[in-house]
Amino acid sequence: MEQHLQLMRTVFGQNSRIDLLVKKWIDHHPAMTLKDFFIIQHHGKTVAALNVVPSTWSIGGIPLKVAELGCVATLPEYRHKGLQRMLMEEYHEQVSKQKYDLSAIEGIPYYYRQFGYEYAIPLQEETKIALNRIPDYHRKHTIRSFTSKDVPKAKQLLAKTQQKFYVHSIRNEEIWRMSQTTGMVAEYEFEGYVVEEDGLMIVYFRTSCNPETKELFLREMTDVDQATAQSILSFLKDMGAQHGLENLVATTSYQEPFAKILLSLGASQSRPYAWQLRVMDYARLFLRLKQLFEKRLASSLYQGLTEKLNFNFYRYTIQMAVERGSITSVQRLENDEDRAMRFNPLAFTQLLFGDRNREELEAIYPDFIVKTSHKHLVDILFPKLPAYIHTEY
Secondary structure, eight states: OHHHHHHHHHHHOTTSOHHHHHHHHHHHOSSOOGGGEEEEEETTEEEEEEEEEEEEEEETTEEEEEEEEEEEEEOGGGOSSSHHHHHHHHHHHHHHHTTOSEEEEOOSTTGGGGGTOEEEEEEOOOEEEEGGGSOOOOOOSEEEEOOGGGHHHHHHHHHHHGGGOSEEEOOOHHHHHHHHHHTEETTEEOEEEEEEETTEEEEEEEEEEETTTTEEEEEEEOOOOHHHHHHHHHHHHHHHHHTTOOEEEEOSOTTSHHHHHHHHTTOEEOOOEEEEEEESOHHHHHHHTHHHHHHHHHTSTTTTOOEEEEEEOSSOEEEEEEETTEEEEEEEESOOOOOSEEOOHHHHHHHHTTSSOHHHHHHHOTTOEEOHHHHHHHHHHSOOOOEEOOOOO
């Protein structure tokens, strides 16, 4: 294990805190075990590694078993030898055996395309404003430090906030407790706060500071109204002044009310990155989403549809049999004969998770082809909807 931690320090940097993140997982994560860590050794020395972070995401209210691929690292002198390809093969084999629905990684640009990953869910959305541009609002609410006793209520508030997102993470109470015990989310330390009105908790938020860049980070927040946002802004402005900070950076979804309020004050927003996703088995995932597809058919003019829908992925077809609006079977066919709906299988990930709609994908990808007879049906089954993944570890 010490070799593994030293590999993290060497590859990511001595001050990156990635080694502390790994140590946190080993000591405190409720689901991770040493079986979730994959390494390659050479003459007894650990030279390459990656790991699984077990997570649960929701898509349209249906929970998915998600494996997040984390801490991919190879010593510089061992690179370009195919070691990560070997690790990825083992990783995907184990993830498939354990029946994960999805593999996801934040990851560096482009690299993971070779392993079947596609960008699909917004990531690293940042809204930035100079603290001196925030008005001197009157603080109308009580703001205090977050304690372990606040976890159950905070869990409810987060779940309510996440309802606006078609795809979102599901954070169980054990993960909440891990964050409280370690004072860490991901690799950074944080402080949690509660906003109260008439003695009741109505919002929680998390912050961290970077004295070197003079930035105050708002890491997470539940839904706010205008008055509550003003109280929080007053609190954050005072905090920045106390620590000699110059800018507030909200690393929350652009769909959040607080980010929109910051924009109204003159904040800027960066171009977001995206989660990279790989569907492990489309047939199995379609079965998991059966209830969601049937609900969409039932609320459309296709409520009585009877048809074998063939989703042609060029090398194979996923056939979804529908009888009077009910899905009776899903199977993989080793052919590509039906050409009513032909999809680039990687680009289809964006459609499935609501990142882009059918019309956008047809304009981008020449190998994303839907005949006129099925365009509206595809639009009904796969609408474009907002998504956001709150950090799970």
